[in-house]
Amino acid sequence: MYKLFAIDIDDTLLAKDLTISRVNQKAIQKARKAGVKIVICSGRATSSLWPYIQELDLVQPKEYTISYNGAMIIENSNQRKCFYRGISQTYTQHLLDVANQWGIDVQLYIEDDLVVDRITDRIHQYVVMSGMNVVEVGNLNTYIKGETIKVLFNGNHEVLKKAVVELEPWIQGKLHMFFSKPEYLEFVNIEANKGLAVLHLAKELGIERENIMTIGDSFNDLYMIEAAGMGIAVANAHPDIKKLADYVTKKTHEEDAVAEAIGKFLL
Structure with missing residues (x-):
């Protein structure tokens, strides 16, 4: 059973209009009710992710966000930095x-x-x-x-x-x-990427690598796709990313690829 699902935002969870579809929203809430830890994992700044964190009702104790391509992990309820690695x-x-x-x-x-x-x-x-x-x-x-x-x-x-x-x-x-x-x-x-951040958070939460699932589309997602027990590429991902993924969704980010992954592996 996968206990942690790390989700990329742009060109993965979000449609072209930068919104979360109702289908993806419902699937994420079902996964949460089933006990899966949902973690947004993005190259964006934390402030840029915040509207989506709020929309997904993730501003809660013991809920986390990975931002800046893995350079920072925060706890959502108080924005406490759990992990930080900067560039000199x-x-x-x-x-x-x-x-x-x-x-x-x-x-x-x-x-x-x-x-x-x-x-x-x-x-x-x-x-x-x-x-x-x-x-x-x-x-x-x-x-x-x-x-x-x-x-x-x-x-x-x-x-x-x-x-x-x-x-x-x-x-x-x-x-x-x-x-x-x-x-x-x-x-x-050098000590920060999405894969390292996901593994760091999972260790803090007592979750083994084989119980981690990730989904993304681009080269900054590659580290977390390779780090997970189940690394998923969306249908619109770069071909080189698809080759290294454990599973490629049939649907694109415009067609609720995240919901497809949740339905197949988490529910």
């Missing part, structure tokens, strides 16, 4: 230097704020989608004074791939680097 100022500075060379927009996540040089069209689109509070500082290089929770390069996919080639020799053993979407290249602490 030195590493952040290096990423800023590389981004500047390639003309890539950079987003820094500091506490619950999205900190940027300036609000470009790309960053504006992200802010509209995420609902985050954005702080425009003019020069990120002089603004940063300590750790950053997450760094995101927001740009053209082909340009981002060139940045990846440049960064790969340097980044080994320092940070995790992955695409959450073709236009989003993300960086978190």
Whole structure:
């Protein structure tokens, strides 16, 4: 029996209009009544996830959320940090230097704020989608004074791939680097990813790996798909993710893939 179900948000639980369908909502509540711990696990900031946490009635004691691609775990009832791993100022500075060379927009996540040089069209689109509070500082290089929770390069996919080639020799053993979407290249602490966070939370809750189920669609979900006893990819997932999943849903995120997974494995 699976006791913990970690669910990615974007392109997994949410439809294209960024809403949770009634079918998915009902399935999640049935799973909760059956004793399954539901954990939202996303690359987004905690503040960006909060409306969905409230909608799912997860603002309760002993309910948890994994945010920033596994860099933070909070208990929902009091927003107490149960786990946190940040990126050092030195590493952040290096990423800023590389981004500047390639003309890539950079987003820094500091506490619950999205900190940027300036609000470009790309960053504006992200802010509209995420609902985050954005702080425009003019020069990120002089603004940063300590750790950053997450760094995101927001740009053209082909340009981002060139940045990846440049960064790969340097980044080994320092940070995790992955695409959450073709236009989003993300960086978190080497000790933080969705898989490690799910396993950390499960250990704290006394849940074994074989009793964990996860579902996602993209490369930032790969760690938790591989970490779980049952790692699921939605039908709209990247082909490389599908190859490594234990099960691929027949339905996409537009067709209630999460409800399909719950019906098949949890109820």
